[in-house]
Amino acid sequence: MEVPGYTEIRELGHGGTGHVMLAVRDSDGTAVAVKHLSDRLREDPGFVARFRAEARVIAELDSPHTARLLDYVEDEGDAAIVMELVDGVPLRRLLEQEGGTGPEAALAVLKGALLGLAEAHRHGIVHRDFKPENVIVTEDGGSKLVDFGVAARSGDAAPLVGTPPYMAPERWDDAPAGPRSDVYAAAVVFYECLTGRRPFTGDNVAALAHQHRHAVPALGAVDEPVRGLVLAGLAKDPAERPESAEAFLAELEWVAAAAYGARWEARGRSRLGALTVPFLTLRPPQPAAGGGTAPLPLPAALAPASRLAITGGLVLATAVAVVSVFLIWNDAPSYRYASPPATPAPAPEPTGRTPAPSTEPGTVTPPVSFTDPPGTPPAREPAGGVPGGSVKLTGGVTVPGSVDGAGVRPV
Template identity: 60%
Template sequence: MDTRTAWSVPGYTEVRELGSGGSGRVALAVHDATGTAVAVKYLSDRLREDPAFVGEFRAEARLLGGLESPYVVRLYEYVEAPGGAAIVMELVDGVSLRALLRQSGQADAEAALVVLKGSLLGLAAAHRAGVVHRDYKPENVLVAADGSSKLVDFGIAANRGSTPGVAGTPAYMAPEQWQGRPASPAADVYAATATFFECLTGRKPYDGVNFAELAVQHVEAPVPETEAPEPVRPLIRRGLAKAPEQRPENAEAFVAELEDVALAAYGPQWEERGQRKLAALAALLPLLFPSAGGTAAGTTASATTALGAGSGWAPGRSGWLAAGIALVMGAVLVLTTDAIGAAPGGASALSAFATTSAAPPGPTSPGPSVTASSTAGASPSASSSPSPSPSASASASPSASPSTSPSASWSQAPTGQATPSASPTPSWSPTPTPAPTPKVTSVDVTLKTAVYRGDATVTVSSQGTGPVTVVVEWFLGGAQGSYAVPDGSESFTVRAGTTVTTTRSHAFSRDRGCYGGVRVTTKPAAGNKSASASQYLLRCVEVPR
């Protein structure tokens, strides 16, 4: 049956199809009651006939419903009825990290650290819930227009300590994943580090041409840390350690190490600079943003990699054993791919991820779109355009525990006809509501000056949700409280709903006044509009004019 003419989720008006593949399709839709733009991921009719695929699809929705993090795509609703099954998610107006790397080749160290930190915070939320993602890779990290990042696609996630089988994307799989050992957060740390390495160098840590070579390399090849910039090599060395106990135990621990390394190497402003650099890279791909309203894209990808010339390394006995295991696993994966109807010469899979802005688009706003990536069910991972990395997913169904958000509820769907699945047909329907507009209650600043230098401590108090833009303007003057000569400005974003304090540093120009000043404003405007401070610059000598 053509899924484009099949069942759609009640209560939503579909705007257009955004992607399709062997496992289903993704559509942009609008929630009729609130006008909120959403992404709807439909499981294909063929896979709905297999209870294992339906079970995994349902488990993915339950897992998303239990994760409360701004760094993970949010679940709005899961609906399963005789006519179909669908996951309704928030819409992220961003591009995949894979698309950025395809455009730029590699990223600056500060930008790579920022994208790693954001997606690691998403992993940390899953790890706290006892869930292992198992498929962290550039396709599953989204970068928004402001340079923030978000983790998506929990299609093959599993409970910590469970043994659901070999699954993941080979280029990023930890040694223990190749060996079918229990799922652990340390494996996600390994995959995140492999992605970080690719951001820094423009290539994957290991480049075997098939499953066997990749397995051997991940299990016993040396960690290629020397190819990364020297300041961040400790992160590469720790994150790609062969033994899981030699890595940070989870994503939260890895974030702490990352922040220590970044601060020591690049100073207190590394994150703001890195986010601006990411935003600049994303701005080079305007047509790939969901809000650009492009046409629907297929999700068939070629499962091949290329082997670099002459590494000078050969596997030992344990490596050859791993190679044998990988060859067997590869045959299983090929059979699995064929069984689910992958396109000839490639692997078909589908996943949707999307982001909403602080307020839903108005009636005249261009409807945001969605970026399609991997997985629905036990299919090999694939991105919306050809990817050089093969993907393996031999597990049938992760056993993520049912966990719902407070607004979620279960109800029985209508049963006017026999369901294709042998399982019951529940409908899980939390109602999406537009995100509140952020409100800034106050902004404050204090200024400490040194020799032609100032450190401004900015405090922003806000309510609601969504981004708040903070603008810091620097001035020079001939008297205290004088803001006569502009001396530069900067801006950064914070998340509403908290009180945030941060210190911004500035080197003032010489011979333009002995009093340094700073003025801070926010968008939206704060209740007290702005805050400012002015202080004498030490050792400053006013030059007569």
């Protein structure tokens, strides 16, 4: 089912909770990504509430380093988040291709993602799933943090959800959500960029939990000037880590300038941009206003003498639990709950839904609050894990056991 006002072009990716479509906004031809909740999960009010909560979280963020919300639509036939379309490559793809990126590129990609994370932390939002799949690298070497699908408010006693190789020690002990856990995950990603591998590589969830709690990361492959930064982010005790993404970013800036000079970021971003070239030169044409397609410009990293024909091919998108990727910001976000079908009965009581604000080019969309329909349950994690007494964590890791106050318990 398509969202009114948008024409869907093709699927960008799919996962256990739904699928992401490339689409264009009918009013002006802007390319967007539309994230649909699956039909099966729309039958669960708790999942719908959680999906709506994700839209609320994204709506609060206003940073060029996060994916911005354009629209939210919910009715009895669909629930969809419309996002700006980020033109770039998941960091995971680059790591799979290249291994370690080198210290300056690692610092540059971490800086961009931390800027997005800092915006979330300023709003009291904890991402809870910072990993290479959720960091998008653009052709100019910039980076964005995406997919706030399992985000929680700082201090909330949120259920255990995340990707085990990136989960901080305290998260295994069911600690309340906090910014320092995100800092830890960012440090794991930083280590992976520096070395081409994760600091902890247990072959099952129990082993990973033990390593995150007790093992000391090997630093032999980490460039000496940034070892202190890695150790600060990976401290077992949350109190010994930077208190937020903003604090970690301040340490990063100081260490980078001291170790690599004033132009470290320019060199790092140039390196990252070059790494995206093999992917972005194979992307298919983008949708054009009025239908059809328009050729995509070549990445800036390609010199004029290197220009070559682009003939389509690889769709550069991943959907990990329907991750929102590929974004191009256009105008202010809007939110809407589609009204239920008209009936001959008397006018119903207010449902808490709001009509769609104008999204015509040049207009400013007034802020619209999300108001849940009466009786809507709070957002919650699905009970019972997955069939067969097992637990499925974000990132496709399924283990025998259950999720409870003690974390993941193998059985």
